[in-house]
Amino acid sequence: MAHLNLWEQLLYYYQHNGVYVLSQFSRHFLISVYGVLIAAIVGIPIGIFIAHHGKLSGAVIGIANVIQTIPSLAMLSIIMIGLGLGVNTVIVTVFLYALLPIIKNTDTGMRNVNPSLLDAGKGMGMTRLQLLRLVELPLSMSVIMAGLRNALVLAIGITAIGTFVGAGGLGDIIIRGTNATNGSAIILAGALPTALMAIILDVALAWVEKKVDPTA
Amino acid sequence: MFLSMEHLNKTYSGGKVAVDDFNLEIEKGEFVCFIGTSGSGKTTTMRMINRMLQQTSGTIKLNGKDISDMDPVQLRRKIGYVIQNIGLMPHMTIRQNITIVPKLLKWSQAKMDQRAEEMIKLVELPTEFLDRYPSELSGGQQQRIGVVRALAADQDLILMDEPYGALDPITRESLQDLIKDLQTRLGKTVVFVTHDMDEALTLATKIVVMDGGKIMQVATPDEILRHPANEFVENLIGKDRLIQARPSITTVGQVMLKNVASITPDKLLREALKMMHDRRVDSLLVTDQGGNLKGYLDIEDIDYNFKTATSVGDVMHNDVFYVKSDSLIRDTVERILKRGFKNVPVVDAQHKLVGIVTRAALVDIVYDALWGEPDKTDEREDATAQGGDAK
Numbered sequence: 001m002a003h004l005n006l007w008e009q010l011l012y013y014y015q016h017n018g019v020y021v022l023s024q025f026s027r028h029f030l031i032s033v034y035g036v037l038i039a040a041i042v043g044i045p046i047g048i049f050i051a052h053h054g055k056l057s058g059a060v061i062g063i064a065n066v067i068q069t070i071p072s073l074a075m076l077s078i079i080m081i082g083l084g085l086g087v088n089t090v091i092v093t094v095f096l097y098a099l100l101p102i103i104k105n106t107d108t109g110m111r112n113v114n115p116s117l118l119d120a121g122k123g124m125g126m127t128r129l130q131l132l133r134l135v136e137l138p139l140s141m142s143v144i145m146a147g148l149r150n151a152l153v154l155a156i157g158i159t160a161i162g163t164f165v166g167a168g169g170l171g172d173i174i175i176r177g178t179n180a181t182n183g184s185a186i187i188l189a190g191a192l193p194t195a196l197m198a199i200i201l202d203v204a205l206a207w208v209e210k211k212v213d214p215t216a
Numbered sequence: 217m218f219l220s221m222e223h224l225n226k227t228y229s230g231g232k233v234a235v236d237d238f239n240l241e242i243e244k245g246e247f248v249c250f251i252g253t254s255g256s257g258k259t260t261t262m263r264m265i266n267r268m269l270q271q272t273s274g275t276i277k278l279n280g281k282d283i284s285d286m287d288p289v290q291l292r293r294k295i296g297y298v299i300q301n302i303g304l305m306p307h308m309t310i311r312q313n314i315t316i317v318p319k320l321l322k323w324s325q326a327k328m329d330q331r332a333e334e335m336i337k338l339v340e341l342p343t344e345f346l347d348r349y350p351s352e353l354s355g356g357q358q359q360r361i362g363v364v365r366a367l368a369a370d371q372d373l374i375l376m377d378e379p380y381g382a383l384d385p386i387t388r389e390s391l392q393d394l395i396k397d398l399q400t401r402l403g404k405t406v407v408f409v410t411h412d413m414d415e416a417l418t419l420a421t422k423i424v425v426m427d428g429g430k431i432m433q434v435a436t437p438d439e440i441l442r443h444p445a446n447e448f449v450e451n452l453i454g455k456d457r458l459i460q461a462r463p464s465i466t467t468v469g470q471v472m473l474k475n476v477a478s479i480t481p482d483k484l485l486r487e488a489l490k491m492m493h494d495r496r497v498d499s500l501l502v503t504d505q506g507g508n509l510k511g512y513l514d515i516e517d518i519d520y521n522f523k524t525a526t527s528v529g530d531v532m533h534n535d536v537f538y539v540k541s542d543s544l545i546r547d548t549v550e551r552i553l554k555r556g557f558k559n560v561p562v563v564d565a566q567h568k569l570v571g572i573v574t575r576a577a578l579v580d581i582v583y584d585a586l587w588g589e590p591d592k593t594d595e596r597e598d599a600t601a602q603g604g605d606a607k
Binding site: 114116117119124125130135138139 | 266268289290291292293294297299300301302303304305306307316317320365375
């Protein structure tokens with residue numbers, strides 16, 4: 001092995017462990033997506049609610065901000081005390097971190113809807129639910145998508161640390177590399193796909209974000 | 217009675233009274249304008265009709281039924297609503313925008329498509345616009361859509377809250393013509409909030425003047441102009457319009473000045489300048505040998521062209537605005553004032569220059585309109601008495 005240079009070693013690793021890397025890649029991806037998905041299911045309604053109840057918004061976003069300031073490794077360990085080792089702990093951590101960008105963006109998006117449109121909609125006889133479905137949500141969708149995009153990129157980084165509580169994912173490969181003598185190639189073998197996943201998802205969601213912007 | 221409002225009061229939680237004992241009856245097919253300064257309660261009153269606001273006390277009846285017994289959502293679907301900021305949904309096509317209320321009422325798609333096409337033809341816009349988005353239309357076109365959106369579900373009553381306030385004067389005029397035409401043709405009842413007296417006088421069959429939440433006067437445009445109920449109404453109408461309103465048979469010929477500074481086109485600019493200097497004027501009217509009005513010449517024209525041109529005919533303006541000597545003052549005064557000319561030439565039936573109307577002559581008419589009428593003599597005496605004290 002020593003006669004190969006770094007890139008040759010990396011290629012060698014992929015040739016021999018391709019299936020393993022792929023399975024960790026999909027595991028990593030799914031952990032992130034599940035965490036963000038649950039955060040979206042919880043966070044978007046919260047965002048809608050606080051946008052309609054102005055006074056609550058400061059308090060809720062404050063709490064979400066506090067969660068954000070806790071270092072991810074510490075958060076992971078604290079949740080581990082409750083949930084034990086394994087993938088669930090990481091999903092809950094991702095969920096907590098993803099809440100802030102999702103709630104904040106939903107709140108902002110809803111508030112930025114032109115009040116005269118709401119007045120027109122209500123004046124034409126829309127119920128509150130129709131107003132939300134036909135006016136507010138379509139018009140704030142691109143801002144909400146931007147929040148999801150932030151959350152997902154954040155989630156991929158947190159999932160990488162999840163290896164410490166035995167959740168698997170690309171973090172496993174990175175840690176294997178740091179533990180091995182001359183493990184640079186293995187570190188790269190884990191780190192590169194992680195970065196690539198974040199970049200690709202960011203670009204893809206940016207495209208979706210543009211797609212759902214009704215005013216563009 | 218189509219719509220009746222009785223003893224309406226609206227007091228906000230801070231104790232501010234926005235509307236105070238408002239009573240009004242509106243017949244079907246009327247065009248009612250609420251006019252007043254900002255804070256007069258006109259918009260508040262209008263918004264109580266479709267329950268966007270809840271009155272503190274008093275009743276509103278639509279077709280004899282108390283609206284507070286109706287479901288507000290169902291009520292609003294029966295009442296057209298046009299707001300100042302147009303409020304077209306930017307994420308919907310024009311077709312979807314027009315058919316918002318029909319869609320809420322669950323019409324079939326075919327019926328909605330048909331209605332959308334009828335509606336866009338009604339406002340004389342091409343049917344291709346139906347599949348465009350509001351941002352692709354000009355402000356005037358958008359508000360046309362805003363107007364028909366309020367008609368699309370056969371609403372009999374339409375509320376309009378300063379709908380043309382944000383438009384330029386030309387677009388506003390064409391939209392005023394449009395709504396007036398639609399209203400009479402389709403027999404709709406319109407409640408129109410505005411702070412523009414011209415708009416109210418043009419459109420309304422009944423004007424409701426409001427101040428501080430109270431009704432100052434309810435009358436037809438003619439009546440308001442002839443007999444303003446109090447000083448507030450008079451001020452709101454303004455002096456320009458009182459001149460127009462003066463039931464006058466005075467012709468332009470009677471108030472014009474006959475001694476006009478005029479010149480023929482073949483004269484040299486030097487002579488024109490000398491003539492201006494001698495007569496202490498800054499412009500000359502240009503006539504041919506027979507005295508027919510040809511144009512006018514300004515001191516600026518001489519100043520700019522003194523070196524290059526020689527005769528008056530080279531630099532004069534041909535597009536002169538003039539009035540006929542036998543036309544009535546009340547028909548022409550508005551045009552003169554609006555265009556902001558210092559003076560306007562007067563011609564006879566043969567297009568011959570006979571005189572000039574100056575703004576100073578209009579001052580006399582304004583003076584007469586304000587103080588010259590028999591029932592206003594008291595005020596005139598007061599005015600002279602005060603003048604005497606000052607000396």
